[in-house]
Amino acid sequence: MTTDPTVRAEFIAGLRALARFLADNPKVPVPSYGQDVTVNARGNEDEQRAAVDRVADLIGAPASGGTHYCTARDFGPITYRAVAINEQAMSEYEAVLSYHGAVTTA
Template sequence: MTDTDHRLTVIEGLRELAAFLEANPAVPVPPHGVTVLHFPARGTDAEMIAEIDRIAALLGTAPDPEGMAHGHHKARLTFGPVSYEALAILAAPRARYAALASYSGCVVPDAADVA
């Protein structure tokens, strides 16, 4: 599937979802909205920042400066409770998460502590 085919398939899927939700009002929707989230291809921090900056320009917005405190470079465009967000997670926070996740499964609570 080409990038163009995939893009058209995603757009059609979004339209089908909207039509389905409109036709089925008993089906709940998320109370806090919906985000379409795009991650750029993994690269150097500079490459990923440049890609988010490029997407921000296409969206007609600026990257969110608050996210950088957490190593997240992102741009967002909102349509009411629906948004499109492009997000790059830089190398340092990815490394911190990998270190934290490396302990996964090493500590198991007693069954009595879980209840």
Template structure:
């Protein structure tokens, strides 16, 4: 780990602790009522992986460190662990999955629901 990476890691951890302390001391400040707060590491951008294969391997490596098994669904490789309503996860979305989503979204402007009679 480079000095810059170590610094960023320390700053992130310190920021999370500061946030927790602040929220604990200010009960009038709302927090998310539903769902999970996520800390997501996208292995194709936030690790040293230089290919999709390496990024998938990184999800698997992180899963082992977390003591869990990655899930793979529709090109999404995810390994995570929950700490109450906070989740830490490593994520890789394959290029094929992103391409499928882009193809689906390419039709978005072709549909105008407000133009359908009775809508």
């Protein structure tokens, strides 16, 4: 998650380029049910939750949740979402990932 002007400008330019490309190429498929643009908060749990709360204020949407504390605003089928994931949930996810590739089918 950043507000760096250069990163923001590049991200916004990319979104506009994608929108122009899709508008100019009607045969290129798009997701049937929309899409999320998700920014993940960084830092410890308190810092992450505070970051999500700041975004919630900026976008005018409430923040809520447990293991995944988030705020979101819909723009038609596109959702802008800011998320903080607590340490326990992240540790459990990383534990599951640690088994990736360990079990294969014959």
